[in-house]
Amino acid sequence: MTSTDAKPEESRREQRSARLPWWGKVPLVLVTVAALLFLGSRLDLLPGFGNLFGEETHDRTGPTLLESIQDLDRYEAASGNFQVVVDLEKDTKYLPDALRGTRTLFVGAGTVSSYVDFGGIGEDSVQVNGDRTTATIRLPHAVLGKPAMDPDRSYAVSKQRGLLDRLGDLFSDNPADERAVNQLAARHIGEAAEESELTGRAEKNTTAMLQGLLHSLGFTQVTVVYA
Structure with missing residues (x-):
């Protein structure tokens, strides 16, 4: 393909891109991340997929403080x-x-x-x-x-x-x-x-x-x- 043929092709791609709606211009990686987050919240409803993403719970609670002691009468x-x-x-x-x-x-x-x-x-x-x-x-x-x-x-x-x-x-x-x-x-x-x-x-x-x-x-x- 000659350089003269490449310019019309590039111009057509720019025109198609300009006609795309705003959601069509979102990078594919963001769409993939959103889909994974959505599936992660829904897979608990399906048997066998509840721990697909390896969800873990960590208790980082600090020490319990004794504030006061009262004698009971x-x-x-x-x-x-x-x-x-x-x-x-x-x-x-x-x-x-x-x-x-x-x-x-x-x-x-x-x-x-x-x-x-x-x-x-x-x-x-x-x-x-x-x-x-x-x-x-x-x-x-x-x-x-x-x-x-x-x-x-x-x-x-x-x-x-x-x-x-x-x-x-x-x-x-x-x-x-x-x-x-x-x-x-x-x-x-x-x-x-x-x-x-x-x-x-x-x-x-x-x-x-x-x-x-x-x-x-x-x-x-x-x-x-x-x-």
């Missing part, structure tokens, strides 16, 4: 396990749910303990007769501790988010934040514990513990009064 006498299904929906005025709004169905599980505070017991709280065979102990009523959520038994069943919320998750450091549903689940669990017989069970167990302890010390009659 209470006897935890009972504990209750609770579970609640939270249906939390957030709407926005003047915008449809498909555009802006969230709805989360969350199963929250946690425990609540009930304890008797021994910290306020003084000399007047314990009365013993002369021959040390009868004792009367006055204690405050049992109270409930704060709900402790169990992350191993708590999970989101479904999440529905509007288009704007989904776009916001892409630029958020903590997308699909579950703190709100966790707090709501803890509040409902605390309310359920207040309606239960957990404090009554704690007082009964505390009485049995003190009676068994004092009986082993030679007391024949032990009375525990809650006031």
Whole structure:
């Protein structure tokens, strides 16, 4: 091919390149990388391809620091396990749910303990007769501790988010934040514990513990009064 023939051919290639859409000009290597990333996120759905790219998990967590130690002056006498299904929906005025709004169905599980505070017991709280065979102990009523959520038994069943919320998750450091549903689940669990017989069970167990302890010390009659 002569030099005069090469110039028209080069001109035709430039014209075809100019007519290509913007996506046609993207380098082939970028297309290949994007395809690999897409396939990497989808291959877990196919049996036998879940570890095609050799994905590994590394725990680089730093050392756990002890911030404080507190002496406990209470006897935890009972504990209750609770579970609640939270249906939390957030709407926005003047915008449809498909555009802006969230709805989360969350199963929250946690425990609540009930304890008797021994910290306020003084000399007047314990009365013993002369021959040390009868004792009367006055204690405050049992109270409930704060709900402790169990992350191993708590999970989101479904999440529905509007288009704007989904776009916001892409630029958020903590997308699909579950703190709100966790707090709501803890509040409902605390309310359920207040309606239960957990404090009554704690007082009964505390009485049995003190009676068994004092009986082993030679007391024949032990009375525990809650006031």
